[in-house]
Amino acid sequence: MSKKRKDFGMLLHRGIPYHYKEWTTYNGKLASGYGCEHFNFAPYHVSYLPAQSEDEMKARIDDLIDNHDKYVEKRKLHDAGCAAYYASKTRWENYTGD
Numbered sequence: 001m002s003k004k005r006k007d008f009g010m011l012l013h014r015g016i017p018y019h020y021k022e023w024t025t026y027n028g029k030l031a032s033g034y035g036c037e038h039f040n041f042a043p044y045h046v047s048y049l050p051a052q053s054e055d056e057m058k059a060r061i062d063d064l065i066d067n068h069d070k071y072v073e074k075r076k077l078h079d080a081g082c083a084a085y086y087a088s089k090t091r092w093e094n095y096t097g098d
Contacts (some may be wrong), residue, residue: 043075
């Protein structure tokens with residue numbers, strides 16, 4: 001875990017908040033990066049979106065916004081796959097316990 005963190009506050013891209021941080025790693029090296037916690041809802045369910053550079057962060061935000069329909073379809077496929085998996089299970093035959 002990091003020894004020391006410095007938060008530089010919120011930044012915005014296309015109305016989406018993200019932040020830049022610097023920290024010292026466990027072995028004493030300086031590290032930095034960007035993070036976004038905005039997309040923790042359907043269809044994305046991304047609790048933390050990391051990036052090493054500001055350009056990468058902006059590109060990742062752009063991708064999520066510009067390709068919303070693609071992520072809606074991916075969520076539908078994911079949910080259908082989960083439903084099919086659990087529908088194939090019974091309490092007494094091939095039950096996974098979850």
